[in-house]
Every structure is written in C-alpha cells, then in structure tokens.
Amino acid sequence: MTPHIHAQPGDFARTVLMPGDPLRAKFIAETYLDEAREVSNVRNILAYTGSYKNTPVSIMASGMGMPSIGIYSWELFTTFGVENIIRVGSCGAYTKTLKLHDVLLATEAWSESSYAKTQNGDMAPHNHPSAKLNQWLQESAARQGIPIHEGTVHSSDVFYRHEHEVFQKIHAEEGALAVEMESFALFHNARVLNKHAACLLTVSDHLITEEASTSQQRETGFKQMIEIALGSVKNCSIENNSV
Numbered sequence: 001m002t003p004h005i006h007a008q009p010g011d012f013a014r015t016v017l018m019p020g021d022p023l024r025a026k027f028i029a030e031t032y033l034d035e036a037r038e039v040s041n042v043r044n045i046l047a048y049t050g051s052y053k054n055t056p057v058s059i060m061a062s063g064m065g066m067p068s069i070g071i072y073s074w075e076l077f078t079t080f081g082v083e084n085i086i087r088v089g090s091c092g093a094y095t096k097t098l099k100l101h102d103v104l105l106a107t108e109a110w111s112e113s114s115y116a117k118t119q120n121g122d123m124a125p126h127n128h129p130s131a132k133l134n135q136w137l138q139e140s141a142a143r144q145g146i147p148i149h150e151g152t153v154h155s156s157d158v159f160y161r162h163e164h165e166v167f168q169k170i171h172a173e174e175g176a177l178a179v180e181m182e183s184f185a186l187f188h189n190a191r192v193l194n195k196h197a198a199c200l201l202t203v204s205d206h207l208i209t210e211e212a213s214t215s216q217q218r219e220t221g222f223k224q225m226i227e228i229a230l231g232s233v234k235n236c237s238i239e240n241n242s243v
C-alpha cells in the first residue's frame with residue numbers, strides 16, 4: 001500500500017495501460033479485459049487488473065498533468081512490481097498532418113516543465129520512451145492494419161495558455177507534432193527507475209482547425225489506440241523480453 005494506491009504488490013500485472021481519465025480506464029477494463037477486478041480506487045483514480053487474450057494486464061488512470069502521473073507511475077514502478085507503463089492519452093494536434101482521431105506514437109517528449117529538474121536535477125528538455133515498447137506498439141499497429149503517426153510530443157504543464165499561438169513556435173523550433181500533459185514525467189520516471197514506458201495518443205483537439213472531441217468521445221472513443229496498446233501486452237509480459 002502507498003498513500004495513493006490501496007492494493008497489494010501482486011494486484012498489478014507487469015504491464016499497465018495508463019489513460020489520464022479514470023472513466024477511460026473503467027471503459028477499457030470493462031470492454032476488453034477478461035475477469036477484470038478493481039484493485040484500487042483511492043481519490044477515484046480507478047485501477048483494474050484482468051487479462052487480455054490470456055495475458056495479465058492492468059489498467060490505471062494517471063489523472064491529469066505531470067505531478068499526477070509522476071506520483072502514480074513512481075508508486076507502480078517502485079512498490080507494485082510494474083515493469084512497463086503504456087500511456088493511452090489524448091492530445092491536441094499542432095500540425096495539419098494530424099487529423100482528429102488519428103493515433104500518434106511518441107518517439108520523444110519535449111517539455112519546458114520543471115518536473116525532471118525538481119525530481120533529480122536533470123536539466124535536459126527531452127525524455128524518451130523505451131525503444132522496445134515502441135517497436136512492439138509499431139508491430140501491433142501494423143498487425144491490426146491501424147495507421148499511426150510518430151514523432152515528438154510537447155508535454156505541457158498548462159492546458160489553457162495565455163497565448164494560443166505559442167504552439168506554432170514550439171512546433172517550428174522543437175518539432176512537436178502535438179501537445180499532451182504527462183509523457184515527459186512518465187519517461188523520466190521510467191528512466192531513473194530502470195523501467196519501461198511508452199505513450200500512444202489520440203488526437204482529441206486540433207489547435208489549427210479548432211476541432212474538439214466531446215467528453216464522451218474522450219472516455220470511450222479511442223478504440224484504435226487502445227487496441228494497439230493491448231496488442232503489445234503479450235510481448236511485454238515475457239520476462240526474457242527485457243527492454
């Protein structure tokens with residue numbers, strides 16, 4: 001048990017899919033897992049463990065933002081024997097090459113956040129996902145015939161910026177294709193704890209066209225991304241597949 005997760009070590013599988021939204025976690029568990037059981041609900045951050053095609057897997061929400069995913073991913077990695085966390089989030093597109101509901105695999109997270117600096121003094125503005133997890137996610141997408149984009153994402157501490165247009169500068173200077181709010185901290189925690197993390201995102205908002213998904217779509221509408229992530233858990237479950 002930790003201050004934020006009331007569960008026993010054996011309650012979590014080796015691999016956790018982690019959406020920001022607790023109701024997306026519930027939807028994934030109820031829709032896709034066999035024998036899903038709730039393993040924690042502290043602060044309504046719902047966590048479930050079950051199996052997908054006979055492979056154990058857990059689903060747990062992260063809440064919104066780097067402080068929140070920083071806490072949950074740290075506790076999962078250090079206390080509950082979790083080896084792999086795959087974030088399944090939503091994002092806002094910075095480029096017209098991304099369309100609403102497209103799926104994006106993060107190959108890098110750029111951030112102006114102080115998360116890493118505060119956590120252990122790291123000053124680098126980039127953190128990276130596990131190459132092996134990304135390979136398994138690419139293979140899962142290809143097997144299922146689901147197209148994905150790949151590239152840098154901007155992990156922002158702020159959803160409502162004073163200057164909307166600042167995204168154009170971040171896209172031009174940092175190459176970020178989209179914005180979300182967690183992967184920089186998740187990748188940092190995985191690296192410092194010698195664990196593994198990846199991030200799949202569905203475009204829920206478009207900063208150029210100003211299209212936006214409904215809250216219902218954010219909860220239950222991201223099936224392709226979820227199916228790609230679930231399609232990789234068999235690889236992730238094999239002990240010798242060290243990433």
Ligand SMILES: O=P(O)(O)O[C@H]1O[C@H](CO)[C@@H](O)[C@H]1O
Pocket residue numbers: 019020021063064065088089090091159179180181182218
């Ligand atoms: O849909 P989730 O996974 O929460 O991800 C995105 O949505 C939230 C903002 O609406 C932030 O958490 C952002 O990263």
Ligand SMILES: O=c1cc[nH]c(=O)[nH]1
Pocket residue numbers: 090091092093156159179180181204205
């Ligand atoms: O951080 C985020 C997530 C989804 N949509 C956005 O515009 N920003």
